[in-house]
Amino acid sequence: MPTSTGKKLREIYDNLYASFGPQHWWPADDSFEVIVGAILTQNTSWKNVEKAIRNLKERKFLSPQGLKSITETELAALIRPSGYYNQKAKKLKGFVKFFFNDCGGDLKAMSAEELYPLRERLLGVKGIGPETADSILLYALEKPIFVVDTYTYRLCSRHNLVAEDASYEQIQNMFMDNLPADVQLFNEFHALIVRLGHLYCRRTPGCDTCPLKGF
DNA sequence: CACCAGGCAAGTA
DNA sequence: TACTTGCATGGT
Numbered sequence: 001m002p003t004s005t006g007k008k009l010r011e012i013y014d015n016l017y018a019s020f021g022p023q024h025w026w027p028a029d030d031s032f033e034v035i036v037g038a039i040l041t042q043n044t045s046w047k048n049v050e051k052a053i054r055n056l057k058e059r060k061f062l063s064p065q066g067l068k069s070i071t072e073t074e075l076a077a078l079i080r081p082s083g084y085y086n087q088k089a090k091k092l093k094g095f096v097k098f099f100f101n102d103c104g105g106d107l108k109a110m111s112a113e114e115l116y117p118l119r120e121r122l123l124g125v126k127g128i129g130p131e132t133a134d135s136i137l138l139y140a141l142e143k144p145i146f147v148v149d150t151y152t153y154r155l156c157s158r159h160n161l162v163a164e165d166a167s168y169e170q171i172q173n174m175f176m177d178n179l180p181a182d183v184q185l186f187n188e189f190h191a192l193i194v195r196l197g198h199l200y201c202r203r204t205p206g207c208d209t210c211p212l213k214g215f
Numbered sequence: 216c217a218c219c220a221g222g223c224a225a226g227t228a
Numbered sequence: 229t230a231c232t233t234g235c236a237t238g239g240t
Contacts, residue, residue: 042222048238049221083237087223129223149221194221 005161006178012159012212013185016192019211023191026139028053031107033062034140038132039091040082051081064105067096091127098125111141119145130168138190144181147190148172151197158214 002010027046028034033053040049055078056062061070070078076089102121103110110118115137122133130148137143148171156162162171179185200210207215 038221041220043220043235044222044237045220045239047220051238081237083220084222084235085237087235091223127223131222135221147221151221190221197221 003178005174008159008161009175009178009189012155013189013192015211016196017188020192020195023188023195025187025191026135031140032064035095035136036062036067036092038135038139039095039127040079040088042084042088042132044083049082052079055079055081064096064099067092068100087127094126095128107141111143115143115145118143130172134172138183138186142183144183144186146172146175146179146186148175149190149194151193151201152190154201155193155196155212155215159212 026034026037028037036056037049037053040052053062056066059078060066061075061078067075072089072093075092076085079085079088079092082088098121099105099110113121118141119133119137122128122136123130128136134145134147137145138147148168153162153166153171156166156171156174157164162174166174175186175189179189196210196212196215200207200215
């Protein structure tokens, strides 16, 4: 029996899906590339990340071993187009170290871990915050967790689904307490929210052609 | 020219 | 705890 909030969420989801169709997220060749992309796209447009990813691929460094072997300085130069390149080079190095030292350098073993303990471990890596951790869990490891970003916050806030000052966890719980824990649903829903944001989100709400009034 | 993008950590009081 | 600031490129 769905909650009333659950019904509203479904209504929003159905509306978005009918308007935009499937989004085919995450755009990447493999899980490791998803993780790298998740770090590179922090506060950065995906267009810029694509260039950085392309550079890494061309030089054959887009793999756990590749990122382990490259120096931080060389890495920073390759990911330059994605912005914050010194910070992100450090973050990628930090993740790779965690991946080999604490996860056995094995994505399979990693995804076999329990969701929330693994989430806590990811949050312990410098440079991986809640959104990046959840993006990795959902899109790379296919764990049923809802990803919250700035668009999600605006959507929920403007539709009065959460308080104005709601925390990341509160928004995440609002989705997860009212929807089935379904990887495909969480995947598509978040991707649709981002699509909505790209097309309609500017600081001021209320665009006539927006499928969701108010966003 | 200003403003923003699929955040996060560190510093301040 | 609750703000603020640094990080940085590329597109509009």
